Amino acid sequence: FWLSPLACAQSDPLPSWNDGATKSAITEFIARVTTEGGSNYVAPAERIAVFDNDGTLWSEQPVYFQFAFAIDRVKAMAPEHPEWKDSEPFRSIFAGDVKGALASGKKGVAEIMAVTHAGMTTDAFAGTVRDWIATARHPKFARPYDELIYQPMVELLAYLRANGFKTFIVSGGGVEFMRPWVENAYGIPPEQVVGTSGMVTYELNGDKPVLKKEAKIEFIDDGPGKPVGINRFIGRRPIFAAGNSDGDLQMLQWTTLNDGPRFALIVHHTDAEREFSYDRESQVGKLDKALDEAPGRGWTVVDMKSDWKTVYPAAKQ
Amino acid sequence: FWLSPLACAQSDPLPSWNDGATKSAITEFIARVTTEGGSNYVAPAERIAVFDNDGTLWSEQPVYFQFAFAIDRVKAMAPEHPEWKDSEPFRSIFAGDVKGALASGKKGVAEIMAVTHAGMTTDAFAGTVRDWIATARHPKFARPYDELIYQPMVELLAYLRANGFKTFIVSGGGVEFMRPWVENAYGIPPEQVVGTSGMVTYELNGDKPVLKKEAKIEFIDDGPGKPVGINRFIGRRPIFAAGNSDGDLQMLQWTTLNDGPRFALIVHHTDAEREFSYDRESQVGKLDKALDEAPGRGWTVVDMKSDWKTVYPAAKQ
Ligand SMILES: [Ca+2]
Ligand SMILES: [Ca+2]
Structure with a gap:
């Protein structure tokens, strides 16, 4: 009631992002695909955004x-x-x-x-x-793991949804490990989580049906498995993808190497003080080939240290 | 603007269903789970409804x-x-x-x-x-196959969605066969279609990524595979399920044998004149065990001949 259009235009949807080329690239892309009548307009149903989880939405060091x-x-x-x-x-x-x-x-x-x-x-x-x-508490930060999510990325997810996007996780992590907490952390419901999965079998014990987890991998949602997982679970080609390692390379290719407006973002871990600093030599979240490919493909690389005003949300009480 | 609350209450959300026990069971269930403060209220996020496709949303005779x-x-x-x-x-x-x-x-x-x-x-x-x-045209009705969808079920899907449900297909049919046409036919987007799938592999040919379909089954979404598919793709337990054959038995069990309000519906093909009549002896869509189990489980069996005012939508021009 009290918000004038001017006030709306002035409120910053990404307050934890510093102003600069990265933030502008994001907001300009969103403006382009949501401007009706514009040459880059994308219908809401096709506004599919996919996010890696480990190292893209929450931390992944010293071990996943x-x-x-x-x-x-x-x-x-x-x-x-x-x-x-x-x-x-x-x-x-x-x-x-x-x-x-x-x-x-x-x-x-x-x-x-x-x-x-x-x-x-x-x-x-x-x-x-x-x-x-x-x-559980993280060894470096002594905080619950689900508080070690990236505040700028949580804002980006909300910003995309406010602009008609449907947001999905597409992670190498286990789908059953993510679903119990990601809705609360990111606003992403269980049915929009794609991940690595194990075999499950159905049993009816009397009148009680159960699903039992078996010690056999069914699907590895990593590397070339990510476009396969996107196809299997979502059935549409995304127009926006975010990742942080070579495990996301094929997902970024699949998202961007096609007609129409497309956006890829790589989170580069450059902040040893506030988080961790690693890329080409890391055992966890190795970023090498995708970093080489980024400039030629027009992918936006986030420099965590300079692009993010804050890394984690404030601690809950 | 012109609709009074009374007019709203009087407009029938299921006009192709004849009045009777079946229709009342559906509308009473929806009223119960959507009444805030009621003992059977279900939060919108948990209003997951799953529908078999062949024989439940469209015909399946003389062959799938x-x-x-x-x-x-x-x-x-x-x-x-x-x-x-x-x-x-x-x-x-x-x-x-x-x-x-x-x-x-x-x-x-x-x-x-x-x-x-x-x-x-x-x-x-x-x-x-x-x-x-x-x-293509159907041999008996000489109509396009996507016009041989059940008008009462299309209305039921829309009615559920209007009441905050998220509607999914969970079918033994191929997921890639369904996705190109189900959105237009049923209002169900590709990302809400669970089905049988084949292996797919990612290839980057120059700057053109493709997904190639391989001649190897990856997952059979039928029988005990249906609860497994629901768990894998949706990650929540439905509260409403509809099917028509023994291939849906485990999905109906998984949906209903749990606490809280739950609803299962079986489409019984009893109308040889307007559609087809078959159940226990049929090669396609055999309905035997699930029909036996229905009364004891409180599952609602649709008698197509008496419960449905019309079967198919009017022909398009
Ligand atoms: Ca990662
Ligand atoms: Ca069926």
């Missing part, structure tokens, strides 16, 4: 948060598994040596993920995720 | 329409495949003997599906589906 969850689950489950005490990768975990556990390689990591992510119902697993999100 | 599409594609592709002339199941198809082609069993049907649904890009496949929907 889902791996931190798995480590904590191994510790919590240890009393029921005395046999773990004498075998890797579990022995390293109990000794507090996560690097040692990772040194067990793909096989060890797969075993950690299998014992913590399978053998229970989908409902029971969602419960353990919710409990962990509520209680 | 996707199979009719495949038959037509084989004929269209024949000039490029002289080798098909002398081998089954193709020889039967060219002789106009669909039953003979089906007699080749699972292997023959799989071959027909593979050659017509794989080996091209997703975009090219969507184009052939759109062309077929625009030009």
